[in-house]
Amino acid sequence: VVWIYHKSQKADEYLREIKEQGLLAEAVRQCVEAAGHEQEAETQKTLLRVKPLVCTSIKNLAHSLFSLSISVSAASFGKCFLSNFPPELFVIMCRDLRVLNAVRDYTVGIPLTHTQFKQMTVQVLIDRLVYRKLYPLAIEICRYLKTPEYQGVSRVLKHWACCKVQQKEESDEVIARTISLKLGEAAGISYSEIATKAYECGRTELAIKLLEFEPRSGEQVPLLLKMKRSQLALSKAIESGDTDLVYTVVTYLKNEMNRGDFFMTLRNQPVALSLYRQFCKHQEQDTLKDLFNQDDDHQELGNFYVKASYKEKRLEARVAHLQSAVDEYNKAKNEFAAKTTEEEMRLLRFQKKLEEEKGESLVGFSLHDTLRTLLAVGLHKHAEQLYKDFKVPDKRFWWLKLTALAEKEDWEELEKFAKSKKSPIGYLPFVEVCVKHHNKYEAKKYVSRVTPEQKVKAHLAVGDMEGAADAAIERRNEGEISTILSRCSPTTDRALVERLNRAKSTAAKK
């Protein structure tokens, strides 16, 4: 086989022979492999008698091998020659040999055999180069072998940077700039690792500068905390949007700083402040109050006292909290909240007093429910008083009294009430509420007082089809007539239906 390498005149003859035996592919493969092992020892070289080729570089050997087979194929056997021989073997071998040649160079001095190289893998070779600080060569090899960036170039660059940060003679500024220039946007670079190294070497400022380049906040923040750059850590955590990270820094700050400084820090970071408020709301109510105090947030303080008031079991304590709330609301210029809270205090006192006098449980009820209870147990005078004191709108009071009396089925009182003065809610509600309590008899009493617009509805509510029809026809309202018709059943009086239909068609004509 080796003879082929010699540009012997008999080459063509040998080739034909080998080809005929179908051994050409095997021959070439052996050549390739042989080339790989070629550098094992000087003695073997002589034995192989391919010295001229070997004396040129390994790369040339590979090239010659490659071109030889091509030229042979072209010259002697046509295009299909060696068609099934995989080219990868050549290519890989060429690359490997080039790498090996490079590291065998006397300036590097790593005399590896091909077998050793295959055994130890590229990764390890790169590591060895990195240990020897042969960064440029390592990077060249990674690029040449197309190692994925993350395992290759980036890793070497990181080692380089870690080494760089230890160079005491250069300024932080220069180093940081050099590193960022060189590393650029290289994939998967962990700036935090480099920064850690710098920090370990006592170069905190440099570490901070380097961390600026770190895109992963999860990596950035803990180191910044370790370096006691908590403010910076906080802004980085907030930038990341990872609230857990923000909480972590906040808890750290809380333990590290005195309260005043801590609150000031938060004040400048609204995101952190809101998160801390959330934390306090569930965990530390008192701190929450202090926070609001510090910010002069009177509205929130008012709310805080309102909430606190509900936790009190004694009336006086509850009222005291409410008073504090009123004060705060006033400071916040929230007149409405202040007035309402005062109202609440008045109601509580009123309820308590009445509870003691009449033994009716009232405290904690809303104004509405209090009134309702009073009306239900017949304390009409007290109800009237409450209605006036709290300026309950007439409409609502009428509704309230109407429903309360109907519920009690106090029809006599209800009638008296209806006649007391003109109802601000009209009389349809009287009809409907009575019907709701299954008293059509009472309901009918109010139908006549309902306004013309609502008459049809009122008649229908009490089930008076005739009345409804009369009202609708009188008003010549097509819509209302249709409503009545839709309520008619097969049992409805025929004449009535006809009358409605006639009225409908005349109303429609208009």
Add this chain to the structure above:
Amino acid sequence: MAAHLSYGRVNLNILREAARKELREFLDKCAGSKAIVWDEYLTGPFGLIAQYSLLKEHEVEKMFTLKAGRVPSADVKNIIFFVRPRLELMDIIAENVMSEDKLQPPREFHILFVPRRSLLCEQRLKEQGVLNSFTNIDEYILDLIPYDGDLLSMESESAFRECYLENDQTSLYHTAKGLMTLQALYGTIPQIFGKGECARHVANMMLRMKREFAGSQNQILPVFDTLLLLDRNVDLLTPLATQLTYEGLIDEIYGITNGYVKLPPEKFAQKKPGEGGKDLPTEPKKLQLNSAEELYAEIRDKNFNAVGAALSKKAKIISAAFEERHNAKTVGEIKQFVSQLPHMQAARNSLANHTSIAELIKDITTSEDFFENLTVEQEFMTGVDTDKVNTYIEDSIAQKDPLIKILRLVCMQSVCNNGLKQKVLDHYKREILQTYGYEHLLTLNNLEKVGLLKPQLTTRNNYPTIRKTLKLWMEDANEQNPNDISYVYSGYAPLSVRLTQLLARPGWRSIEEVLKMLPGPHFEERQQLPTGLHKKRQQGENRTTLVFFLGGVTYAEIAALRFLSQMEDGGTEYVIATTKLLNGTSWIKSLMDRPEAQIL
């Protein structure tokens, strides 16, 4: 089991399978028999990922609910806590661990944080002195849960409250993370649009996270063309309106939780001969609602007024199918008929269920009160008398109707009027506080903070301009055969969906003026794709847009988006994602503050 997730434009089952795989891997990390102690809140969302059978296959023998005291005795090797990262839960876990019976053979403890672990919580465990008691502390990244074939939800009830009331953006961080997971599975989304502060924040975080992953290029061909991030507070109006689609009404009336609804049992009593009406079931009837049920998929997005017709049509088809048996003469034909029986019976059951539900709903929608409430809503939405005190609201307060109903209406009036005159606002507030109790001052305050209720500061009300420009009110909404999204609210076209529709065609540039009137910035971002991953669209192939509602979305809005997807020359199909599915009631409820009053 979850086949319905893969029928859509985007196969969401991939996401579910990824979640299941991760769960299995964690369970296998804790070798031997195990018991799970659940943070109760998580059981619902987990049900959408895995049933008990999956857990059982991985030697989960017992399940408990997390509560103070001691973990019930169970002869298992491992105790696993499935919890959200909350401090109050850490305290309970610490108590659980410390009160473990020393006499029993020792059990190993593990924590699985959902959706991710938290330094703060671990710190708390450390303070409590139990951190070292755990063999595994891990996180289960469950942000976006596949809810249906075109729907993802984070099932985070409090997201709106946290973002807009408490300024706590944790859920937005989870959102961004969830979108990164989604992109890892379905490819980088080349175009991002957004409107609102939260949307901006999420987009920023996404771009930032992408930088963090620099180097590991995503080599998946993008499934989504566009992501649209929408803040809920850009459209506060829509959730306040009563939804009028079938699914929307089920949610409004009975509430759908994690895909299930509980219904009054009377209508579902199985009438078996001989039992004669006694033993009526008292337990509510629980039904799962999703597109796996063919009939439901067909009718859920229809306006309720079109559901009756659809049901009777279906009834005819089913009974015709059963009639087929008379035509089956040969053995082969009979065999074929029999093989179809299970499917037909399922269809018949489904029909019976939905007929019952539709009857229940009809009783409510035909009531006077429902009608009056709807009339007022529609008056507000069309801008009738929004600046005056409304009599219906007043009367409803006077009759002490449910507070949330009142709040929905008052908020709606405020939104449709760009705030209420101070006098009107104070009148409503006073009426509410006197009727329902002064403690609701806190709730009213919350509603004002999030902008649902506000005093009118300028005399200019821009709602009419928004309504006209975006065509939010369509006079002749066709409920039976809709030609516009406004059918979902019988006239009102949800603002959020209109924005989505206009983004696809003709683009937002045409509505710059209106966008400026709505809160928060609007923006567009592009994400670079690796060369070779640029999609070459076939002629007539639709674009796929993921619409993310930050702060919640209603079923009616989803129906409207589905309607747009199905439009013949729409050109865009939508997948919907949200922090939570909500309706006006659940939404307002999440914003309420109810101090528990001590009895004096």
